[in-house]
Amino acid sequence: MKDEDEFLKQMENLQVPDINPGEHSKMVKMAIMNAERSAALGTWLIIVPCYFLLCVCMYYYFHIHTGWFGAMFTLMSSLEKTPFINFLGPVVLFVLPIVCIVINTLSLVHVGVQKHAQQQRVREFSITVKVKLWNILLIIISLAVVFAFIAYVMTENISIKS
Numbered sequence: 001m002k003d004e005d006e007f008l009k010q011m012e013n014l015q016v017p018d019i020n021p022g023e024h025s026k027m028v029k030m031a032i033m034n035a036e037r038s039a040a041l042g043t044w045l046i047i048v049p050c051y052f053l054l055c056v057c058m059y060y061y062f063h064i065h066t067g068w069f070g071a072m073f074t075l076m077s078s079l080e081k082t083p084f085i086n087f088l089g090p091v092v093l094f095v096l097p098i099v100c101i102v103i104n105t106l107s108l109v110h111v112g113v114q115k116h117a118q119q120q121r122v123r124e125f126s127i128t129v130k131v132k133l134w135n136i137l138l139i140i141i142s143l144a145v146v147f148a149f150i151a152y153v154m155t156e157n158i159s160i161k162s
Helices: 002-012 021-027 035-060 067-081 088-108 133-161
Strands: 109-115 123-129
Touching: 035 067, 035 088, 035 133, 067 088, 088 109, 088 133
Parallel strands: none
Antiparallel strands: 109 123
């Protein structure tokens, strides 16, 4: 009985947290892009460079000179020789994967700035990263394509100079 009275006293003296409904709307972290949409768009942005890299590997390393692999390789080499479209190869192999990386990173990262109620001059900056497997996989594949293109450009420049 005595323990019950002490428990009731403790419960009566318990501090209830102050909830402000206006603050909750500021706390909601909105993504700049939807993760599913950015994954779908990123897939389309990375298909062409990956297909080109697959064709180059099949053409040079496995010596498969069939229609699909040879056609993509000759298309990209003919684009480089055409005066007004010669920028299209680097755009496909470098800019599209970079756009894929940016779009998928924006869908995973949430950034928020908050002011503290007690201290007016103090602000809190928080970064939250969602773990979405498909978006992370597309970022890794895009990084691999970009690094393969950069490695190709570097080795090409080194071989031209020597």
